[in-house]
Amino acid sequence: MIFAKQAGPANELISVSLKTLVDLARPAAGIKLKHSAIRSGQSGGYVSRFKGRGMEFEEARVYQPGDDIRSIDWRVTARTGEPHTKMFREERERPVFISVDDRPAMHFATRGVFKSVLAAKLAGLLAWAAQHHGDRIGGQIFTGNVCRELKPQNGKHAVLRFLNAISSNRLDQVQAETNAASAITLEQVLARLIQHARPGSLVYIISDFRGINDQAETHLAKLSRHCEVVLIFVYDPLESHLPEKGRYRFIAMDGVYAASLSGTGAATGDERDVVVDTRDRQRLLNYQQHFTRRLHQLEQTAKKLGLAFIQCSTTDDPIQRLR
Structure with missing residues (x-):
């Protein structure tokens, strides 16, 4: 080979x-x-490591039954006096x-x-x-x-x-x-x-x-x-x-594989023959x-x-x- x-x-x-x-x-x-x-x-097409990763804030709307309490926009809620929920959209x-x-x-x-x-x-x-x-x-x-x-x-x-x-x-x-x-x-x-x-x-x-x-x-x-x-x-x-039993000659280019194939030190020069038994x-x-x-x-x-x-x-x- x-x-x-x-x-x-x-x-x-x-x-x-x-x-x-x-x-x-x-x-x-x-x-x-x-x-x-x-x-x-x-x-899903896009997998996230964090809950909410890959989402961008879009708007705050009035809270509706079933909304996740963790999504409540407390600033808007405090300003308006009515619970609001943050709405997000997926990044494209x-x-x-x-x-x-x-x-x-x-x-x-x-x-x-x-x-x-x-x-x-x-x-x-x-x-x-x-x-x-x-x-x-x-x-x-x-x-x-x-x-x-x-x-x-x-x-x-x-x-x-x-x-x-x-x-x-x-x-x-x-x-x-x-x-x-x-x-x-x-x-x-x-x-x-x-x-x-x-x-x-x-x-x-x-x-x-x-x-x-x-x-x-x-x-x-x-x-x-x-x-x-x-x-x-x-x-x-x-x-x-x-390969199975035998002696094989390889070309080691740039000294890359001479060491690993022959078990010796790295080769020098652009090419070197390597014989593997x-x-x-x-x-x-x-x-x-x-x-x-x-x-x-x-x-x-x-x-x-x-x-x-x-x-x-x-x-x-x-x-x-x-x-």
């Missing part, structure tokens, strides 16, 4: 163009932004905030497309679906050393701004990462997400969740108190199971257990916090997975 690097920026297996993301507008029309958390199914839009992992480990695949390409397409579909629903679209894109956020805005322009940031991000990050002092951890990314995702937002986090730890889970817990959160776990089939049963077992533990941790975290959880392989059709 060999994953060969194909030359040329037009190769949609290893990079994604703005045109590809724009063309997702039509298939995204059939995607509903409604997800069930693991612990319970949710009814909400912020949809999409966090996209573009760290080096996402630029890998043995089949299908790069995890980074899959993440970009998932983000594009979600952004267009939000636009079709009349929601505001914003997001976060993070690399190994750079993290940037886009404030939610209305309309097609907001989607195009977000998609352009995704498609051009790999080129923009090269110089930035060269000058960066230190790497950004997943927990730092989630801490920033708490600051930028407004209460009541629908938040998608698309990642392979490498580096998730107790502190990252704490940040997810804080985020889930104010927002509806959906975790989308992106992975390559090789990450879950190595799966006849070593202990190494094979350790490798598979590592993935299983990460998947189990994510599932348990989602269940505990009431988050929706979606798995998507590099060989899956992102449109069908979201539908």
